[in-house]
Structure formats: C-alpha cells, structure tokens
Amino acid sequence: MHIVVCVKQVPDTKIIKINPKTNTLDRRSAPAILNPYDAHAVQEAVRLKSILGRGKISVLSMGPPQATEVIKKCIEIGADEGYLISDRAFAGADTLATSYALSKALEKIASVDPIDLVICGKHAIDGDTGQVGPGIARRLDIPPVTNVIEVSEVNSNDRTIVIKRKLSNGYELVQANMPCLLTVEKEINKIEYSPLSNMLKAARYKSHIWSVSDLGEVNITQLGLKGSPTVVGKMFTPPKLEGGKMLDGTSDEQVSQLMEVLLEQKELLNVK
Amino acid sequence: MEEYQGVWVFIEQSEGEIAGVSLELLGAGRQLADKLEVPLAGVLLGEKVRELSTQVIGHGADIVYLIDDPVLKYYRTESYMKCVNNLALKYRPEIFLYGATPNGKDLASAVATDLSTGLTADTTMLDVDVEKRLLEASRPAFGGNIMATILCKKNRPQMATVRPKVMKALPFDGVRIGEVVEEMIELSEEDMRTKVLEIVKNVTKAASLADAHVIVCGGKGMGDLEGFELIHELADTIGASVGGTRDVIEAGWLPHELQIGQTGETVTPKIYFAIGLSGAIQHVVGMKNSELIIAINKDPNAPIFEAATYGIVGDAFEVVPKLIEQFKQIRVKQGGEVSYV
C-alpha cells in the first residue's frame, strides 16, 4: 500500500505577531513548523503501515526550499520518502491553484508507484481553509472523506476503507473505495515518540525537490498568483466592541447587583 | 459575466431537518440579493425533502432548486457535488453561499474546483459592492488578530462558506411565496464509490453546548483543574453547560469539544458567564453574539470587558462562591429550584 501525505510548513500562529501599522505578518516573530494537523496525518499513515505490516509512506509539500525542514520532521515521524515542489511559479497560490500544483505532483509520484491513499490534515493553521484536500481529490477524481476521526478498517483485498467522519452533531461511518483521500482531525491519534533510527535518518535525509518543469504537462496559467481567483481586498482590525456596564463595590455588592440582573431575566432563568 | 445572476444558498439538511446555518444564510443572502436586486435561491438536495421547500421560501428564498432522489439520502461529496455543479452550470448564480460545517465545506471545496472559481472559507462578515457586483467576504486572518476581505473578481460564481451563528435568520413567514424548480439527476448507487454505513448523533455535551441557553465558560485564570471545579459548581447550581477557552482545553481541564471560539464552537446562549478568561479575540468571536454576557476577571483591563454586558472586576474565587451561595439561598427560601429553561 502506497500512502502519500500532503504537508505544509506554517508559521506557528500561537506566537505570531502582526505589525499593527502595515497589517502584515512579522515573519521573524513566528518560527516555521510542520502544520500540526499534518503531523497527525503522517502519524496515521505510520499507524496504518504498521497494522498492515507493509507499505510505503511518501510525503509531499509545496513551499520554499527551506520547507524541506518539515519533510525531515515527517521522516522523523516515520515517512519513507519526501518530495518538495518549489518554484517561483507556485508563489501566491490560493487553494484552487495549490490543489492544482499538488495534484500534478501526485500524478507524477503515482506514475512511478501507484497511490492507494492520500492523507491531508484537516486544514493548515495559517489559512484555516480546509479546501486544498477536497480540491486535490476532485482533480485526481478520487472520493474525498474529510474530518476523519478514525480509520476503522482497511481491507486491502477488496480495496475499501472504513472511516469515522466527524459531523456537526455527531459522526458517520463511511466506506470508501481506494484510492481515496482523507483529511484528518487531531483526535485521530497521538503523536508517538520517534525511534532514534528515524531521527538519524531524518537528519541525513535529502528530499526530492521538483520545479515546475519536473512536473510534466502543466498549465502554467493555473499556477500561483495567476491561477488564483481569490485576492485579498483589504485588511482591517475587527470592529471594537462597546463594552458594557461595570458592577462596582465590594464583592458582596457586586454579587447582589449581578443577582438583580440575573433575576430580571425571568424567562431565561427559571426561578421557581 | 453578466449572464451570472442571483444569490444562492446551499440548504444543508440531515434526515429532513434543515441546519440552522442554512436558515441564517437565507437571512444574510436576502440582504445581498436585495442590494443587487436579484432573486435569492436555496439549493435543496436529499431524499423526500420536497416539503422542506416551504421552510426555505418562508425564511427568505424566492426560488428553490430541488433534487429529490434516493441516491441523495445521505450527504456524499460525489453525488451532491454532481447535482450542485449541474445546477450552477445551468442557472449560473453570481454568488453561492454554504455553511462552514463539515459537509458544507467539503461540498463547496469540491464544487469550486470543478467550476474553477474562488472560494472563501469561514467567512464571518458578508457584504456586496453593488456597482462592481463583487461579494466582499471577510474572515479572520493570521490567527484572528486581523480581518481580511477576500474578493473573487474574474470568476463566477463567487463562493464562500460562512460560520454558523454569525448571521441572523429571518423569522418564518408562512405567506411568502416562491417558486420550486425541480431537476433530476442521473446517478445510480452503482456509480458511487462511497457508502454511508451509519450516522451516530451526538448525545454528549458538545451538542448541548450549541443549544445551551446558559453557558458558564472558564479560563486559564481558574489556576488548575481543582480551581476549575468552581466553574462546574456554578454550572451545576444554575443548570448551565460548561465551556472553556483554548488554554483550558490544552491544559486538559476539559475535553476539546467544549472549546469555545474561533477554532472551537461558536455559541449564542441567552446568558454567557466568562470567568477567569482574558477575552482574546479568537475567543470573543465564538461568543460575542450571546444575549447577556457577564464577565468576571481580576484584571480591569482584560479585553473581555469590551464584549461584556456586565462586568465585575474581582477574584473569581471570591465572587463565584458568593454567587453560588445566592442561588442556593433562593432555593432554600422559595423551596424551589433555579434552572435554565
């Protein structure tokens, strides 16, 4: 079984800083990390490979040359091969152009070693869109199953997979034919400690790096900024909220004022 | 591009029940359609869902595009996408909105790819530039500290997914009239590569969080797991649901489905207690539309006071026990109960 995991290098949004004058990202303030959802995607591939007892895990990323760092991280988690597509022509891509570029790379990978399963994180934390995974599935014409919280069964013989998929108000059990594409939630697994051998392999690992010309037939107008129908119109700080009434005094006074407010809401609080 | 006209809303339904966000989008879509002076349509797919057309029209639509077929019984990307693509290619809407739910996002992403058009995710503000006929879909960017307005200038339809509970549904109007346009789909079960084996509805607290009338939300200021017990105690006393900030979830004091905010649940209860939480923008977007917001924080400059209807500057460990005591006394005095309706 050949599993390909699509991963992205993202700024750590937990420590991100915005320049208030220009409304742009202060990149120096945010270290680059492997998108946390993608780490779970790789971990799931590792888990499936170990359950099946065989298989190969490739990871694919699009980004600047330094994105090979996150590929190394994936090797550490347990991936076997890593591919980075990196080219000026990809720059400025929105989700439509990104899914196009990645699907072209996946086609190339599949031409050498057919793909059974593509796994992506639910979304990348720097964009939060979750649109690239399903977009790739469309372009490869394979069924997508998004928001996966459990891979319950993999039947290599009849090439089907059974998946628990999160819904707004519960979950559903879906059976899909392989090849298919999954996007995974964080709760699908726990990131395991990597064995030392993985770490050593990762430290030495050299990713395959492809430019546009390596991808075979590509429609350049569908790449990068040119291939992106969406543009950012303007940036603004969210409208400030007004703020309400402060209840002053000692804590006893504050609480009794609050009780008045709460008990006024008779239709809300049912005081019998 | 002029041949693209009208505002569409994807009507998400499960087992004959329309998702709240779809009704909210009919409300928001109505405003956009009125500004552009075009009809508002709902796209309704499913099995035995014809009767739901009345609701779609009653909540603001002029037209319902309906496909009713057994193959559409459950949401599946393959079948729903095919229906929506066909409809959009035939009737050419200029704007197409979906709820930012698992199914809405999944569908919109697939449709945008096939129609080669732009899609903005998780929109929280919608407007339209009437002259240019451009949808202005705004969403939190860079972790939520800033809003970005996304435009799709050259491709149609302009599509967006919109977060639940940020737009307002119109009250149901039983006398509103509209047109139902029924279409067919040529798709059989044999063509399908996915099968829904079972749907399990949530009976846990997460579901009740979205529907709760009263929520007590605690933050990192509760100190530790033991301190957070006070939040549970207040909630138990008044019959409320408990929620937490991301920091609380990350500390493991609550399961992740009880996170409120940008990356958790959006809630709009009648009363929201925000206790020992700072009111970071990513938290506030998930609760600011609650009817009555009561904030308790020991820092007078905490941003949560900007979102609050009433604020108390004080130590939660001093204020909250007194509040609990007050409620308990009402019980004793009146021999009755205090609980949410």
Ligand SMILES: Cc1cc2nc3c(=O)[nH]c(=O)nc-3n(C[C@H](O)[C@H](O)[C@H](O)COP(=O)(O)OP(=O)(O)OC[C@H]3O[C@@H](n4cnc5c(N)ncnc54)[C@H](O)[C@@H]3O)c2cc1C
């Ligand atoms: C991309 C992104 C997404 C995010 N999504 C979410 C989200 O969905 N939900 C969310 O909540 N956060 C989210 N966050 C995190 C958010 O930015 C804040 O870090 C988080 O909300 C802070 O949690 P808190 O208010 O509990 O903790 P803190 O910010 O540490 O606040 C603790 C507060 O408690 C007060 N306090 C301390 N002791 C007491 C006491 N004894 N009595 C009264 N008050 C006391 C302090 O004055 C302080 O204001 C997100 C961040 C990013 C970057």
